[in-house]
Amino acid sequence: xxxALFATxxxxxxxxxxxxxxxxxxERLGHEVIFPAGQACCGQMHVNSGYFKEALPxxxxxxxxxxTDDYDVAVAPSGSCVASVKHQHELVARRCGDAALExxxxxxxxxxxxxxxxxxxxxxxxxxxxxxxxxxxxKVTYHPSCHGMRLLKLGDRQLNLxxxxxxxxxxxxxxxxxxxxxxxxxxxxNADVSSAMNADKAANxxxxxxxxxxxxxASCLLHIGGGLSRxxxxxxxxxxxxxxxxxxxxxxxxxxxxxxAGGKR
Amino acid sequence: MSNTFLGxxxxxxxxxxxxxxxxxxxxxxxxxxxxxxxxxxLGHATATIRDKRLKVVAELPxxxxxxxxxxxxxxxxxxxxxxLLEQFEANFTVRGGVIHWARDAQEANEIVTALIxxxxxxxxxKVKSMATQEIGLNEYLQEQGIAAYETDLAExxxxxxxxxxxxxxxxxxxxNRSQIREIFLREMVDVDPGLSDDPARLAEAxxxxxxxxxxxxxxxxxxxxFGLAETGTLTVVxxxxxxxxxxxxxxxxxxxxxxEKLLPSFTDLEVFMQLLPRSSTGERMNPxxxxxxxxxxxxxxxxxxxxxxxxxxxxxxxxxxxRTALNCIRCSACMNVxxxxxxxxxHAYGSTYPGPIGAILSPLMTGITSEENNSLPYASSLCGAxxxxxxxKINIPEVLVHLRGEDVDSTRGKVKVPTxxxxxxxxxQWAFSSGSHLNLLEKGLPLGKLVAGRNKVIKKLxxxxxxxxxxxxxxxxxxxxxxxWWAKEHKPGSAVGPGTTTEGEQA
Ligand code: SF4
Numbered sequence: 206x207x208x209a210l211f212a213t214x215x216x217x218x219x220x221x222x223x224x225x226x227x228x229x230x231x232e233r234l235g236h237e238v239i240f241p242a243g244q245a246c247c248g249q250m251h252v253n254s255g256y257f258k259e260a261l262p263x264x265x266x267x268x269x270x271x272x273t274d275d276y277d278v279a280v281a282p283s284g285s286c287v288a289s290v291k292h293q294h295e296l297v298a299r300r301c302g303d304a305a306l307e308x309x310x311x312x313x314x315x316x317x318x319x320x321x322x323x324x325x326x327x328x329x330x331x332x333x334x335x336x337x338x339x340x341x342x343x344k345v346t347y348h349p350s351c352h353g354m355r356l357l358k359l360g361d362r363q364l365n366l367x368x369x370x371x372x373x374x375x376x377x378x379x380x381x382x383x384x385x386x387x388x389x390x391x392x393x394x395n396a397d398v399s400s401a402m403n404a405d406k407a408a409n410x411x412x413x414x415x416x417x418x419x420x421x422x423a424s425c426l427l428h429i430g431g432g433l434s435r436x437x438x439x440x441x442x443x444x445x446x447x448x449x450x451x452x453x454x455x456x457x458x459x460x461x462x463x464x465x466a467g468g469k470r
Numbered sequence: 471m472s473n474t475f476l477g478x479x480x481x482x483x484x485x486x487x488x489x490x491x492x493x494x495x496x497x498x499x500x501x502x503x504x505x506x507x508x509x510x511x512l513g514h515a516t517a518t519i520r521d522k523r524l525k526v527v528a529e530l531p532x533x534x535x536x537x538x539x540x541x542x543x544x545x546x547x548x549x550x551x552x553x554l555l556e557q558f559e560a561n562f563t564v565r566g567g568v569i570h571w572a573r574d575a576q577e578a579n580e581i582v583t584a585l586i587x588x589x590x591x592x593x594x595x596k597v598k599s600m601a602t603q604e605i606g607l608n609e610y611l612q613e614q615g616i617a618a619y620e621t622d623l624a625e626x627x628x629x630x631x632x633x634x635x636x637x638x639x640x641x642x643x644x645x646n647r648s649q650i651r652e653i654f655l656r657e658m659v660d661v662d663p664g665l666s667d668d669p670a671r672l673a674e675a676x677x678x679x680x681x682x683x684x685x686x687x688x689x690x691x692x693x694x695x696f697g698l699a700e701t702g703t704l705t706v707v708x709x710x711x712x713x714x715x716x717x718x719x720x721x722x723x724x725x726x727x728x729x730e731k732l733l734p735s736f737t738d739l740e741v742f743m744q745l746l747p748r749s750s751t752g753e754r755m756n757p758x759x760x761x762x763x764x765x766x767x768x769x770x771x772x773x774x775x776x777x778x779x780x781x782x783x784x785x786x787x788x789x790x791x792x793r794t795a796l797n798c799i800r801c802s803a804c805m806n807v808x809x810x811x812x813x814x815x816x817h818a819y820g821s822t823y824p825g826p827i828g829a830i831l832s833p834l835m836t837g838i839t840s841e842e843n844n845s846l847p848y849a850s851s852l853c854g855a856x857x858x859x860x861x862x863k864i865n866i867p868e869v870l871v872h873l874r875g876e877d878v879d880s881t882r883g884k885v886k887v888p889t890x891x892x893x894x895x896x897x898x899q900w901a902f903s904s905g906s907h908l909n910l911l912e913k914g915l916p917l918g919k920l921v922a923g924r925n926k927v928i929k930k931l932x933x934x935x936x937x938x939x940x941x942x943x944x945x946x947x948x949x950x951x952x953x954x955w956w957a958k959e960h961k962p963g964s965a966v967g968p969g970t971t972t973e974g975e976q977a
Contacts, residue, residue, distance in 0.1 A: 246901075250895075388852055394891075427945070
């Protein structure tokens with residue numbers, strides 16, 4: 206299958222390793238990955254902040270980059286960005302009165318998957334250890350991000366994939382379904398409430414005794430990780446794609462702020 | 471009232487009364503967040519109701535179908551509201567009731583006052599009602615020399631404490647029982663000085679306190695949960711029985727109801743009598759449901775009045791996207807699951823309607839440009855928990871985003887100096903509307919390393935981003951973006967993996 210990777214702006218700029226892990230997984234399964242060079246961002250920050258007019262060129266750019274027959278499906282390692290592509294792009298086009306863009310956005314949206322959705326529903330991955338050789342001998346807890354959980358209805362897909370990794374010890378996160386408080390510009394406009402939400406999330410994570418917290422949205426992980434780091438916690442955050450990409454031969458060693466035992470390769 | 475009347479009736483007519491926030495939400499939220507007792511009380515109470523609700527909702531295999539039905543009935547009601555209102559009026563009148571139409575809070579208050587004054591009474595008992603909270607009826611009556619006694623236990627607690635409700639269903643949710651005991655000891659005449667904080671003892675004290683009022687009151691004021699157009703019937707759903715006392719004992723009954731509370735037919739009630747109790751109190755059924763249709767000679771109130779309140783509802787109805795907010799049956803499920811409400815409480819929202827529904831309803835009813843209400847649509851992380859919980863499936867996050875758009879558009883081009891947010895959005899528009907623009911920016915990523923401290927994190931950012939770094943670090947960015955790496959190194963089929971660290975990614 207030919208798969209177009211939508212890296213998303215945060216992953217592209219801040220967490221390139223998540224996108225690389227995504228490529229690794231898909232290629233390991235024997236698929237061809239392409240990277241449409243014109244892509245930039247899904248525009249959800251603009252839309253969620255009410256800047257529909259400013260969102261229009263961002264949406265148009267995404268649709269132009271992905272509205273081709275060059276690939277079978279598109280994938281992004283981010284529930285909220287996929288939710289934006291699937292649910293917001295048509296809305297923005299409609300609100301700005303661009304019917305042609307609205308129709309093209311619908312086509313792109315229908316072809317776009319969140320990574321765990323693609324792996325589970327389309328590529329039939331049910332056991333990461335067997336099918337991907339995933340090996341990750343660490344104690345991990347998992348935060349299901351709101352948009353994946355509620356807008357995309359991802360259910361336990363990410364969690365099931367993580368649980369099927371060899372060597373991993375998954376520990377349950379209390380109040381897992383509570384929002385971490387990121388919410389894009391909410392974290393700046395309502396910084397106090399956002400901080401209070403994040404503090405509770407961090408306390409719950411630390412209480413599990415896990416070495417790190419995994420999830421499927423770089424932005425939530427950036428938020429949670431930023432709170433943990435400020436509190437001096439040694440618990441890090443790591444995207445589930447990066448855990449799936451780890452094998453016995455290629456363990457995660459030192460990845461950004463995440464410090465794991467195992468030394469450098 | 472935020473709109474000046476210029477002599478010509480103009481649409482939409484916005485609402486007035488207790489719908490406006492008096493300060494921006496972030497500021498009010500900061501103050502409430504500092505109240506640790508409030509946070510503890512709220513966290514405990516909302517978690518308890520949340521769990522109860524989840525349990526009883528899970529019992530029903532057709533819960534989702536029922537939500538769809540509830541939503542569809544309400545959508546149909548809103549689409550046909552003028553005709554249904556006329557039908558209701560005809561049926562209510564023919565059975566001996568009197569209808570009054572109130573355009574805004576002031577008109578409604580004047581009508582109720584005149585009705586009470588006509589009876590010669592100076593005391594009324596009240597059934598818990600959001601509509602009368604919204605118009606500030608108790609305060610208005612007080613100014614006219616009429617004392618209004620709340621009879622719902624939680625509402626009574628708030629009234630005795632000279633406080634404001636902070637939740638639409640559990641107005642005293644922000645108080646714990648020892649605080650309630652203190653209020654009773656301080657404010658209730660002839661209360662037992664040895665009163666304990668056992669909930670049963672507290673309820674008993676309230677019951678004794680109210681009994682005299684029930685038996686002597688000649689006039690009652692109520693709200694209504696539903697109005698049935700087909701028969702002209704009004705409905706009050708409650709759990710203490712105080713409502714039924716007020717609805718049956720006095721001679722005069724005055725009900726204030728928002729015009730959106732209609733249901734087309736009697737059988738529609740079946741759906742809502744299942745949706746409402748499970749969503750609000752986590753009960754399978756509420757203990758008391760009272761229905762009354764006009765006047766029954768010799769039984770119950772002989773003077774039955776209904777004030778039909780607009781107060782911004784037609785303005786909300788005129789917003790095609792926002793009008794679903796009028797489907798709300800005031801169950802409060804959305805506030806019980808809202809992580810923002812759970813931490814700030816209801817007072818931070820300023821309006822009678824707090825929480826997620828308040829964040830859309832207040833601006834819809836008063837206009838997005840009204841006073842501080844424009845900060846309300848931003849009082850959400852858009853986590854979507856409210857939409858999942860709402861028994862009539864109001865897509866609150868979608869309406870929040872829509873209202874943010876209205877807010878941004880309403881100031882577009884009007885202010886001379888763009889806000890920091892405007893500038894940020896403009897900049898991001900440039901960066902995010904082309905792959906090459908973003909690539910160019912990403913060439914600057916290594917600079918982030920310089921900003922970061924020795925432990926590879928950024929601890930302080932300027933401007934609006936400072937809100938982020940007040941409690942959160944930002945990791946130093948990598949030296950190379952994904953797209954740069956891809957352009958340089960990726961060949962299809964070549965093994966890449968997380969172990970392959972590049973310069974700049976190593977700690
Ligand atoms: S918006 Fe929905 S959940 Fe919230 S109070 Fe209204 S009916 Fe209940």
